[in-house]
Amino acid sequence: MFQLFERLVQPYPETEPSPPPQRFMSFLWACTRGLRPYLLAMTLCSAAIGAFEAALFAVLGNVVDWLAATSPERLWAEQRGHLILLAVVLAASTLLVALQSALKHQAMAGNFPMLLRWNFHRLLLGQSMYFYQDEFAGRIATKVMQTALAVRDTWMILAELMVFVVIYFVTIMATLGSFSVWLLLPFGGWVLLYAGALAYFVPRLGRVSQAQADARSLMTGRITDAYTNIATVKLFSHTHREAGYARSAMKEFMVTVHGQMRLVTAFEIVNHALSMLLIASTAGVALWLWMQGQATAGALAAATAMALRLNGISHWVMWEMAALFEHIGTVRDGIGTLSKARTVVDRADARPLQVPRGEVRFEHVRFGYGSGKPVIDDLSLHIRPGEKVGLVGRSGAGKSTVVNLLLRLYDVESGRILVDGQDIAHATQESLRAQIGMVTQDTSLLHRSVRDNILYGRPDADDAQMHSAARRAEAADFIAGLTDPKGRTGYDAHVGERGVKLSGGQRQRIAIARVMLKDAPILLLDEATSALDSEVETAIQASLYRLMEGKTVVAIAHRLSTIAAMDRLIVLDKGRIVEEGDHRSLLARGGLYARLWAHQSGGFLGEEAEDDADDLASAPAA
Known part of the structure; x- marks a missing residue:
C-alpha cells in the first residue's frame, strides 16, 4: 500500500521546467504543478477529519445524557442502534485518517520537495555566468534546499491546518449553538481575542523569519566559501580571519533568532492566558445554564471538553502559524534567486549547430x-x-x-x-x-573519479578510448598510482573537490585528456x-x-x-x-x-x- 502512494508522484520529470513567477502566490501555485489532485484530496480528508473530531463532542454530550436518563441494564436495549452506528463511524474514521496520512507522508512529504529541488536545480544549471558571478555557491545550494522544504510545508499547513481549523471551529460553534446560544459567548469571545493575538504576532514572526532565512543563507555561504577556498585560507594563515568573517554572519543570524524567540515567548504567555480564560468562562456559563435547567449534564460535559481541547489546539495552531510565516519568509527569500530570468537563453526556433569545417x-x-x-x-x-x-x-x-x-x-x-x-x-x-573543446588555465575537476572526469568529454566512450586519451595527455602513469581514503585506485580513485587531491599539473593533464576524448x-x-x-x-x-x-x-x-x-x-x-x-x-x-x-x-x-x-x-x- 505504501509503495502505491509513493509512486503517485514522479519526482524527476523529464519535461524541462520553466522559470517560476516572481509573485508569491503565483510562485507557490506554480510549484504544485503535478501535485494538485493529491493536494486537493488531502485537503478534503483534513476537512472531513476536522468535522468528525468536533462532532465527537456532541456525541460525548449525548452519551452523558443517555447515561443520566437510562438505567445500566436498559442502555443496550434502548440505545443499541446509536451505539452500533457510533462504533461504525469510529472505525470508518480510521480509514479516513489512513488515507489522509498516506497522501501526506507517502505521496507528498518526500516527493514534493524532491520534485522542486530537481526543477530548481535544472533551472539554475541553465543560468548564465552573470548569475554565478554574483552569488555564493553555498548560498545558492541552501536556497534550493530550504526553499523546496518551505514550499512543501507552506502548502501542508494551508491544506491541513487552515482547512482543519476552519471546519473544526464551524462544527464546534454549530454544536454549542444546538446546546444553548449562551455557550457561544465565551467561545466567540475567545475566537476574537485569539484572532487578534494571531494578527499581532504572526506577521511580526513572518518578517523576522524572512530576515532569518536571508541571514542563514549568508552564514552558510560564508562558511562554504571558506571550505571551497581552504588552500588559500591556509596559505595566507587566515583561519582566524575566516572564523571572524563567519562569526559576523553568525551574529547577524543570532539577532534574528533572539527577535524571533522574544515574539514566541510573548505569544505563548498570551495564548495560555486566553486558554485559561476560555476554560473558566465556558465552565462558568455551562454550570449556570445547568443550574437554571437550560442545559443538560451532557451539554456541560461537552462544552467543558471542547474548551479543554481548544487549549491544546490553540498551542498547535500558534506554532503552526508561526512556522507558516517562517516558511513564507523562506520562500520569499528564495524567490529572488530561483525565479530570476536567464540572461542567455535559446531562441524558440534555435537549431542544433552543424560544424563540418570549423570556420x-x-x-x-x-x-x-x-x-x-x-x-x-x-x-x-x-x-x-x-x-x-x-x-x-x-x-x-x-x-x-x-x-x-x-x-x-x-x-x-x-x-x-x-x-x-x-x-x-x-x-x-x-x-x-x-x-568546442576547451582547456583552461584554472582547471577544475568534479569531485568524482578520474574515470568520470575524463569521460565527461564523451560519456559514451569505452575504456579503450579513455585510456588512449589519458596516454596521449601523458596522464596514464600517475593515474595508475592514485588512491583515495576509501581504497579506490587508478581510474576509480576520487580526486576531491575541484581536484584538490591532485597537483596542478596532474589536474591539467586530466583536463587535456578530457578534451582529447571529446575530439x-x-x-x-x-x-x-x-x-x-x-x-x-x-x-x-x-x-x-x-x-x-x-x-x-x-x-x-x-x-x-x-x-x-x-x-x-x-x-x-x-x-x-x-x-x-x-x-x-x-x-x-x-x-x-x-x-x-x-x-x-x-x-x-x-x-x-x-x-x-x-x-x-x-x-x-x-
Whole structure:
C-alpha cells in the first residue's frame, strides 16, 4: 500500500521546467504543478477529519445524557442502534485518517520537495555566468534546499491546518449553538481575542523569519566559501580571519533568532492566558445554564471538553502559524534567486549547430559585461577552417572575453558571431558547446573519479578510448598510482573537490585528456600548459599538436613562446585588434607585440634571442 502512494508522484520529470513567477502566490501555485489532485484530496480528508473530531463532542454530550436518563441494564436495549452506528463511524474514521496520512507522508512529504529541488536545480544549471558571478555557491545550494522544504510545508499547513481549523471551529460553534446560544459567548469571545493575538504576532514572526532565512543563507555561504577556498585560507594563515568573517554572519543570524524567540515567548504567555480564560468562562456559563435547567449534564460535559481541547489546539495552531510565516519568509527569500530570468537563453526556433569545417567569424562585435564600457569594441575577425590562431595582449585586453563570447557564455551586445556561416545566437547552447573543446588555465575537476572526469568529454566512450586519451595527455602513469581514503585506485580513485587531491599539473593533464576524448572540431586553449613543469610540458607539446590537427584552434597564452608558432597571432588592446600576422612579421613591425616579446625576453632581443624565435616559429604548433 505504501509503495502505491509513493509512486503517485514522479519526482524527476523529464519535461524541462520553466522559470517560476516572481509573485508569491503565483510562485507557490506554480510549484504544485503535478501535485494538485493529491493536494486537493488531502485537503478534503483534513476537512472531513476536522468535522468528525468536533462532532465527537456532541456525541460525548449525548452519551452523558443517555447515561443520566437510562438505567445500566436498559442502555443496550434502548440505545443499541446509536451505539452500533457510533462504533461504525469510529472505525470508518480510521480509514479516513489512513488515507489522509498516506497522501501526506507517502505521496507528498518526500516527493514534493524532491520534485522542486530537481526543477530548481535544472533551472539554475541553465543560468548564465552573470548569475554565478554574483552569488555564493553555498548560498545558492541552501536556497534550493530550504526553499523546496518551505514550499512543501507552506502548502501542508494551508491544506491541513487552515482547512482543519476552519471546519473544526464551524462544527464546534454549530454544536454549542444546538446546546444553548449562551455557550457561544465565551467561545466567540475567545475566537476574537485569539484572532487578534494571531494578527499581532504572526506577521511580526513572518518578517523576522524572512530576515532569518536571508541571514542563514549568508552564514552558510560564508562558511562554504571558506571550505571551497581552504588552500588559500591556509596559505595566507587566515583561519582566524575566516572564523571572524563567519562569526559576523553568525551574529547577524543570532539577532534574528533572539527577535524571533522574544515574539514566541510573548505569544505563548498570551495564548495560555486566553486558554485559561476560555476554560473558566465556558465552565462558568455551562454550570449556570445547568443550574437554571437550560442545559443538560451532557451539554456541560461537552462544552467543558471542547474548551479543554481548544487549549491544546490553540498551542498547535500558534506554532503552526508561526512556522507558516517562517516558511513564507523562506520562500520569499528564495524567490529572488530561483525565479530570476536567464540572461542567455535559446531562441524558440534555435537549431542544433552543424560544424563540418570549423570556420569562425566575429562581425562588428561589441560587449561590456553590462557595465556600459566596452571590453570588446567593434571586433571583426575571420578564422579560417583549420587555422591556428593565438590571441595576444596585455591583461584585460579582452582575450578571455573573446573565448567566452564564442562559447556563448554571454550574449554579444551588438554584432554577431558565426560558425560555418551559422549565427551562434540562433543555435542551441548545448550543440554549440558540444562542438568546442576547451582547456583552461584554472582547471577544475568534479569531485568524482578520474574515470568520470575524463569521460565527461564523451560519456559514451569505452575504456579503450579513455585510456588512449589519458596516454596521449601523458596522464596514464600517475593515474595508475592514485588512491583515495576509501581504497579506490587508478581510474576509480576520487580526486576531491575541484581536484584538490591532485597537483596542478596532474589536474591539467586530466583536463587535456578530457578534451582529447571529446575530439571537437574547434579547440580553445587558455594557458593550456601553464600548470605543467618544463619536462612534462615538452612531453605533451606533441600530444597537443596531434590534438590540433584538422581543428580550428584559438589559443591564449601570456607566455608568448607557447603560441609564437601559430599560423596567425591576433594582438588585442582595449578590445580592438591592433596588430595581426605571424611571429616574425610582428617582431619586424616593432609594435605592441614586439614590445611584449622584448619584455618577456629580458628587455632586449639579441642575436641569440632572434635565432631562438626563428627556431620556434618553424617548430610544430604548441
